[in-house]
Amino acid sequence: MTYPSTSPEAQGTPGAADAGTAPRADGPAAAFAPWSPSFVADPYPAYEELRAAGRAHWFAPTSQWLVPHHDDVSALLRDRRLGRTYLHRFSHEEFGRQAPPPEHEPFTVLNGNGLLDLEAPVHTRIRRLVAKAFTPRMVDDLAPTVRELAEGLVADLRADGGGDLLAQVAEPLPVAVIAEMLGVPPADRGLLRPWSAAITGMFELNPDEETARRAVRAAEEFSAYLRELIAARRRDPGTDLVSALIAAHDDGDVLTEQEMVSTCVLLLNAGHEATVNTTVLGWLHLLRHPAQLAALAGAGGPEDLRDAVEEMLRYDTPLQMFERWVLDDIEVGGTVIPRGSEVALLLGSANRDPARFTDPGTFDTTRPAADNRHLSFGAGLHYCLGAPLARLELTTSFHTLLRDAPGMRLAEEPQWRPGYVIRGLERLLVTW
Template identity: 75%
Template sequence: MTLPSAVFTPHSRAFAADPYPAYEDLRAAGRAHYYEPTRQWLIPHYDDVNALLRDRRLGRTYLHRFTHEEFGRTPPPADLEPFTVLNNNGLLDLETPAHSRIRRLVAKAFTPRTVEELAPTVERLAAELITSLHADGGGDLHARVAEPLPVAVIAEMLGIPAGDRDQLRPWSAAMTGMYELNPGEGAARAAVAASEEFSGYLRELIAARRTDPGEDLISALIAVQDDGDVLSEQEMVSTCVLLLNAGHEATVNTTTLGWLALFRHPDQLRVLQDVPDRLRDGVEEMLRYDTPLQLFERWVLDDIEVGGTVIPRGSEVALLFGSANRDPARFAEPDRFDVTRPAFDNRHVSFGAGIHYCLGAPLARLELSASFGTFLRHAPGMKLLSEPRWRPNYVIRGVEELLVGW
């Protein structure tokens, strides 16, 4: 069915602040809705989202099977090339066999042990940031803790010198602006400039690590091989950029949205204060209850059917993660924020599913546990000072600031 534009208004700041009533309406109205402004099919139900994430009849790209013209699409403009080359060589936007090959190589360098060895660094960085905020009597938790922590962790992991790290967040913010629905010319120019600058920086760093390797992920990506197969320089650059962009956006916004949920549900905050062992369950509930990534796009490579609606090849589906995570068919009392909801049964889709399941999910969970755990142990009594202003972004959703105090 074609969706009335008044139901789904993603460019509205009010909608971004609370899309969940609209999701309830979408789920009640059906399983697939055509949204003319973005020419996408909206998929709001958990079972459909979960199934389509794993369905090989869909893809993040179509170029492994079709040309732009064969697929009925217009090639991206030439002036976007720095961004498209960077984006199209990252794991998130590749399909098999290229995806399988690169993920296999990257996984040899970015191992569970890599994440485990980062734990002391994450704990130290979190403690430093939180202690500073507490000593000042409060401030903007978003700018003082949520943003710098994951950037610092990923920079440490990649081996980026401390003096260069201030550039990472602006580069990432500019590039991820292109993931919003119908980004404008200003967003495109900013993304291109950031792509050129960040790619150039990483190429120089990779060259330096080739002659003087260290104990960092870039050095590991250079060294990794599988039966003689190695990552190209472009594949390494795109992998590093993806780790920053995808890895820190999720953690930044889950931190602020998680604290906002706790402030609005003080009984749940008391549970985590009284029973610290519940934090693992609590982190998964934060990811489910108010996921930072609301929508994930995929191309339809062969005709599919969703709830009796045929979605033809060449279409684009928008899988509504935020709606799927509040679907009462999957989650009991889905609109209730409950940090005691068992993690083993909290099968949210916030990290995706299938071959594009987030490679950095273990690192994100480590950072979130360290951040929330440190706040709960060493800076209890934190309070929200004012209701936050929401960013206008919808796909990657969050607040502009979170003012807290003691």
């Protein structure tokens, strides 16, 4: 059994990749190269090496334990000895970590009050209240809006004779849906995506100080905007989610204003990143697998594409890694990982694990959803609250494009964005 170093020197080198000196690792973890463009373009051979070499690997450049196997990742996502935060049990000093710089406070307060970075009992309380507002019926009621938006965006793309599928369809659809759900006026919707992009930049490995400054500025601006929106809905409630969050109560308990702000930001960030990138990556793989594309062309409705969408989520998940703090010692494959460590749960590797999936390296849109237990939406306490909405948007947009834009093909070989944790393309140019 092995233990990692917990010295300050082993806690990563923020910004090293941006300085042109991407950190290196030794041993089996050397295959893991998240700052390498070639790795980002295709991390799956490296994942295969990691799975073959063992169940937990120390990665010194980020001071994390890499966990590549499906069963381990699935179990650790549900294991309450791990957490997205440690502050419900320990101070920074007790946990052997440095507190975030004071100048990052607008970002850390916004992020730290969101469901994704909370643990029970606070997480349980907030999720229960949010679930009273963000209901299955609300998602079902959005179906006509999603369909109308998708049809309009696809019609414009087709009228232009092609263009960037990311910028013209994949990105505006979920942002417009979230904005509609929150009650953000159409004139303000152009603000949302830039704010989200700046904030989610902090979720990449070892973000540099310029990334932090952009995230802080976006957190300040987005929070101020939402506080004004909340105040307006308090004065004049509507049928939108913000009004429902204000009204949500449970035995007299209600959400604080900060909890509402953080919830709305999380719904935008998490609620559209997966949809945008799954749309683009899904179409990339369909266009590279013409037989699969032809088989889907006759789908009668969005419901006929459910298995295909689950396969897209499994085969090339946009969220490649989910991180957890180790709150109590755990053991993975004979390796003891002590309290105070951080584990990097490799969702992309877990989704290609041959111990769980038959022929996992094959893109098969006929793979039954019942046998496709991918981890792209997480598992356990932090399972994605917006998964039903993401599935609605994905099945609707794919059905609309298949029906209204037949014969679509790639206009150029796409380039990958540099980010690894949230992985996607710079653009996807298509034509007819």
